[in-house]
Amino acid sequence: MPETIRSLRLGVAGPVGTGKSSLIATICRALADDLRIGVITNDIYTDEDARFLRSAGVLDPERIRAVETGACPHTAIRDDITANLLAVEDLERDFAPLDLVLVESGGDNLTATFSPALIDAQLFVLDVAGGGDVARKGGPGIARADLLIVNKTDLAPYVGVDVPQMVADAVEARDGAPVLALSRTDAASVAELRTWLLDMLAHHRAGTHVPQDPGPMAPHFHADEDGGYVHSHDHDQDHEHTHAGTPATA
Numbered sequence: 001m002p003e004t005i006r007s008l009r010l011g012v013a014g015p016v017g018t019g020k021s022s023l024i025a026t027i028c029r030a031l032a033d034d035l036r037i038g039v040i041t042n043d044i045y046t047d048e049d050a051r052f053l054r055s056a057g058v059l060d061p062e063r064i065r066a067v068e069t070g071a072c073p074h075t076a077i078r079d080d081i082t083a084n085l086l087a088v089e090d091l092e093r094d095f096a097p098l099d100l101v102l103v104e105s106g107g108d109n110l111t112a113t114f115s116p117a118l119i120d121a122q123l124f125v126l127d128v129a130g131g132g133d134v135a136r137k138g139g140p141g142i143a144r145a146d147l148l149i150v151n152k153t154d155l156a157p158y159v160g161v162d163v164p165q166m167v168a169d170a171v172e173a174r175d176g177a178p179v180l181a182l183s184r185t186d187a188a189s190v191a192e193l194r195t196w197l198l199d200m201l202a203h204h205r206a207g208t209h210v211p212q213d214p215g216p217m218a219p220h221f222h223a224d225e226d227g228g229y230v231h232s233h234d235h236d237q238d239h240e241h242t243h244a245g246t247p248a249t250a
Ligand SMILES: Nc1nc2c(ncn2[C@@H]2O[C@H](COP(=O)(O)OP(=O)(O)OP(=O)(O)O)[C@@H](O)[C@H]2O)c(=O)[nH]1
Pocket: 015, 016, 017, 018, 019, 020, 021, 022, 023, 049, 106, 107, 108, 151, 152, 153, 154, 155, 182, 183, 184, 185
């Protein structure tokens, strides 16, 4: 790799427990012999995901670093990306040259997405255990992430989900953009993921991949001791933090 081309920065987002950390471990196992990889995890209050990945033994533990985001995990990957950007740049400098830096978002709701100022491409992870109809619900990550993963397909018989139907619904929600049915126990699906990643890396290096913004997450509610507030990340419109009862400005 020419030293002037920096790593491909790949975001991994998706609802809580859909398998983001496990997916990163799978990617590291599948590509550790081919690529120089680093990982940044985001947790609200802990470094639990980083510790899980270090204990999985898939990468030199020093190449796995944690960002603790405080409340509102999507803010740290979309609105104020400073902590993540510094963590990525530090990792790239300390282990130069890296080919791939994976950034795991904190487990969040269906609509959290990465800013294209932080990452070059993003995966959005759903799992069959969340229900076969989740893909139809749409949202920016489902509709416009670079790759949508329908994870834990090995569990489909136990939760009564028709995987081909779920994938077809997802492809329709994405206007034909790629969807991958994945299980860490299904070698063929892991091989497909590996091919997609190497292809994306090749496009990044050739300068033919343009980072896309899937769009802001929908306005949503945060509970707090005053009753909570509605929070919007759409900076094209007014940025509102409206407290229940008393309207407030950002
Ligand atoms: N059966 C099965 N279980 C899986 C698979 N991938 C992940 N899991 C399990 O799903 C659970 C959640 O996985 P994680 O990787 O911790 O999920 P996560 O999205 O990182 O979770 P948060 O960081 O809390 O949002 C764990 O018990 C994993 O072992 C899979 O392919 N098949």
